[in-house]
Amino acid sequence: xxxxxxxxxxxxxxxxxxxxxxxxxxxxxxxxxxxxxxxxxxxxxxxxxxxxxxxxxxxxxxxxxxxxxxxxxxxxxxxxxxxxxxxxxxxxxxxxxxxxxxxxxxxxxxxxx
Amino acid sequence: xxxxxxxxxxxxxxxxxxxxxxxxxxxxxxxxxxxxxxxxxxxxxxxxxxxxxxxxxxxxxxxxxxxxxxxxxxxxxxxxxxxxxxxxxxxxxxxxxxxxxxxxxxxxxxxxxxxxxx
Numbered sequence: 001x002x003x004x005x006x007x008x009x010x011x012x013x014x015x016x017x018x019x020x021x022x023x024x025x026x027x028x029x030x031x032x033x034x035x036x037x038x039x040x041x042x043x044x045x046x047x048x049x050x051x052x053x054x055x056x057x058x059x060x061x062x063x064x065x066x067x068x069x070x071x072x073x074x075x076x077x078x079x080x081x082x083x084x085x086x087x088x089x090x091x092x093x094x095x096x097x098x099x100x101x102x103x104x105x106x107x108x109x110x111x112x113x
Numbered sequence: 114x115x116x117x118x119x120x121x122x123x124x125x126x127x128x129x130x131x132x133x134x135x136x137x138x139x140x141x142x143x144x145x146x147x148x149x150x151x152x153x154x155x156x157x158x159x160x161x162x163x164x165x166x167x168x169x170x171x172x173x174x175x176x177x178x179x180x181x182x183x184x185x186x187x188x189x190x191x192x193x194x195x196x197x198x199x200x201x202x203x204x205x206x207x208x209x210x211x212x213x214x215x216x217x218x219x220x221x222x223x224x225x226x227x228x229x230x231x
Contacts, residue, residue: 033218043204043221056218088156094217101148102219104158 003027006091006105013081014113021076021108023091032074033102034066035090043090049074081112115140115209119222126195127230134190134225136205142166147188148206148219149179158204164188195229202226 004025013019023032034046048056049068063085065077074091088109092102116139126132138147149161162172164181172179176193192199202224208217 042223045218048218090156090158092158101146101160101163103160104150106155106157109156 004091004093004103004105006089006108008108009106010109010111012111012113013078015081015083017081018077018079020078021089021091021110023074023076023105025072025091025093025103025105027093027095027103029093029095029103030071031094031102032068032071033092033094034074034076035092036087037090037107038087047076078110081110083112086111115207115220117205117207117220117222119203119205119225121225122223123226123228125228125230128197129194131191131193132195132227132229134192134203134205134227136188136190136222138186138188138205138207140186140207140209142209146208147181148208149188149190150204150206150221152202152204152224154201161190192227195227197229197231200227200229 007022011019030051032049036044036046045058046060047054047066052068052071063080067075067077076089088107090107091105094100094102118137119135121135124132145166147164150158151161152158162179164179166183169181169183178191180189188205204224205222206219208219210217
């Protein structure tokens with residue numbers, strides 16, 4: 001148990017669906033992250049939030065829409081995804097930037113059909 | 114440029130053998146941290162160690178040990194007397210601030226998949 005919880009753990013969705021991934025941390029961390037991990041590819045950073053403000057968007061397509069209502073919660077809203085978006089989506093948090101290390105959730109395994 | 118290279122894609126060892134996972138990094142920072150993470154089949158990345166570039170002493174934690182060599186920009190990880198539960202993907206990581214200090218991210222290597230055979 002790392003203190004970072006992601007739901008759901010598994011998600012299957014059609015290309016026309018809209019769904020959301022949720023991440024929650026009660027570690028008192030100020031930074032939260034979304035990463036994408038595809039088969040045989042390195043971990044890709046998608047978004048970074050510091051104190052609820054988005055500080056990084058690594059050229060992520062607009063069909064992925066993050067939301068950070070407070071320092072403890074992070075969402076990733078999904079709509080009109082493509083099959084190549086199937087991947088493990090990992091959420092992480094860190095105390096004040098990643099120099100202190102990041103703590104990860106167990107991920108959401110997303111399959112787009 | 115910030116970069117982490119894990120040249121070993123996959124390693125298989127027989128249980129009780131020792132195994133070393135290599136990590137080579139590039140950074141423009143004069144002081145920095147390095148990390149190792151373990152990703153078991155369940156998917157979660159588990160934090161193993163953080164090392165400060167000031168401290169080049171080797172570190173040992175049970176069956177795990179880390180060899181940090183600043184001169185060769187390497188931060189290698191050794192598992193002694195490996196066990197089946199050590200089977201996982203292991204990632205080396207380096208924080209960097211793409212837009213200046215205060216907003217650090219982690220850049221990861223591609224990972225090394227370790228399989229320990231009973």
